Amino acid sequence: MVAHAHLSDADLDRLFRALADTTRRDIVARLLAKGAEPASVSTIAARYEMSFAAVQKHVAVLEEAGLVTKQPKGRERIVRGNPERLAQARALLARLEGLWRARFSQLDAVLAEPRTPKEKS
Amino acid sequence: MVAHAHLSDADLDRLFRALADTTRRDIVARLLAKGAEPASVSTIAARYEMSFAAVQKHVAVLEEAGLVTKQPKGRERIVRGNPERLAQARALLARLEGLWRARFSQLDAVLAEPRTPKEKS
DNA sequence: GGCATGTGCAACCATTCGGTTGTACGTTAT
DNA sequence: ATAACGTACAACCGAATGGTTGCACATGCC
Numbered sequence: 421m422v423a424h425a426h427l428s429d430a431d432l433d434r435l436f437r438a439l440a441d442t443t444r445r446d447i448v449a450r451l452l453a454k455g456a457e458p459a460s461v462s463t464i465a466a467r468y469e470m471s472f473a474a475v476q477k478h479v480a481v482l483e484e485a486g487l488v489t490k491q492p493k494g495r496e497r498i499v500r501g502n503p504e505r506l507a508q509a510r511a512l513l514a515r516l517e518g519l520w521r522a523r524f525s526q527l528d529a530v531l532a533e534p535r536t537p538k539e540k541s
Numbered sequence: 542m543v544a545h546a547h548l549s550d551a552d553l554d555r556l557f558r559a560l561a562d563t564t565r566r567d568i569v570a571r572l573l574a575k576g577a578e579p580a581s582v583s584t585i586a587a588r589y590e591m592s593f594a595a596v597q598k599h600v601a602v603l604e605e606a607g608l609v610t611k612q613p614k615g616r617e618r619i620v621r622g623n624p625e626r627l628a629q630a631r632a633l634l635a636r637l638e639g640l641w642r643a644r645f646s647q648l649d650a651v652l653a654e655p656r657t658p659k660e661k662s
Numbered sequence: 663g664g665c666a667t668g669t670g671c672a673a674c675c676a677t678t679c680g681g682t683t684g685t686a687c688g689t690t691a692t
Numbered sequence: 693a694t695a696a697c698g699t700a701c702a703a704c705c706g707a708a709t710g711g712t713t714g715c716a717c718a719t720g721c722c
Contacts, residue, residue: 429563429566430563432561432563432566433561433562433563434561435561436557436558436560436561437557437558437561437709439557439561440553440554440555440556440557440558440560440561441554441709441710442550442551442553442554443710445550445553448637449637449640452637452638452640452641453640454640454643460668460669461668461669461670462667462668462669470710470711470712471711471712471713472668472669473669473670473671473711473712473713473714474710474711474712476669476670476671477709477710477711478710480670481709494668494719494720495667495668495669495718495719495720496667496668496669496719497669497670501641503637503638503641506634506637506638506641507634507638509634510631510634510635513627513628513631513634514631516569516570516573516624516627517573517624517627517628517631519570519573519574519575520573520622520624520627522575558679562679562680564680581698581699582699583697583698583699591680591681591682592681592682592683593698593699594681594682594683594684594699594700594701595680595681595682597699597700597701598680598681599680601700602679615689615690615698616688616689616690616697616698616699617689617697617698617699618698618699618700
């Protein structure tokens with residue numbers, strides 16, 4: 421499975437860049453939302469006040485970031501959310517937090533030394 | 542505690558924007574890394590080939606995003622990582638994935654149906 | 663066929679970004 | 693006091709962003 425293939429720096433740049441826009445986060449959220457179904461680009465565009473082309477470009481950015489896939493269906497393109505990429509982004513953040521916690525357990529040892537041995541983790 | 546205060550759209554824009562750069566992710570990673578200690582701006586800058594001013598601006602971006610804090614100490618500014626913000630970013634991604642999973646449980650019900658529901662929307 | 667719809671793409675524009683160099687200023691060291 | 697260090701900030705530059713309008717083209721409907 422391709423699931424755990426970790427992303428290049430450029431991939432991560434694109435991923436977080438794609439998430440760094442309120443409109444794009446909203447598009448992703450609505451695609452993933454409970455009652456929501458995959459929607460065509462124009463259906464998505466109808467929700468926002470900007471031009472169709474602007475929304476189309478947002479979707480393109482999301483697609484390049486891998487957060488979304490586009491599937492041709494007749495004359496329209498059906499857009500689906502891809503939670504896999506979300507998970508990968510989350511994994512990176514978790515890894516960073518993990519580094520932090522590892523650092524802390526080491527710090528705890530130092531702080532715990534002079535006095536109460538409390539508990540060893 | 543301020544832990545669960547959820548961030549504004551602008552805050553999230555800044556947060557993910559800050560993470561959307563390899564150099565900045567590297568800075569955060571090194572600040573959080575196991576053996577690492579809080580470092581001055583120039584110490585951090587020494588690790589990269591770009592100018593000091595460039596790194597200083599990266600740190601400023603990280604600080605505005607809340608991923609890092611700067612504390613004056615003599616003539617230098619000590620930079621520390623802030624895992625709290627990391628956790629908040631992760632929480633948003635988790636929430637989006639949560640939406641997805643909720644959607645799936647509904648979809649599962651549909652798929653588990655003996656035959657395709659004829660109701661066309 | 664002819665027309666409306668859905669999409670993509672190019673050109674353009676203002677703003678922001680990531681980088682540079684240079685300057686100013688407070689702090690530390692000699 | 694003077695020099696060196698650490699930081700901040702401004703001005704500038706090329707490239708990328710986020711938006712616009714307009715046009716081309718394929719598909720679906722009469």
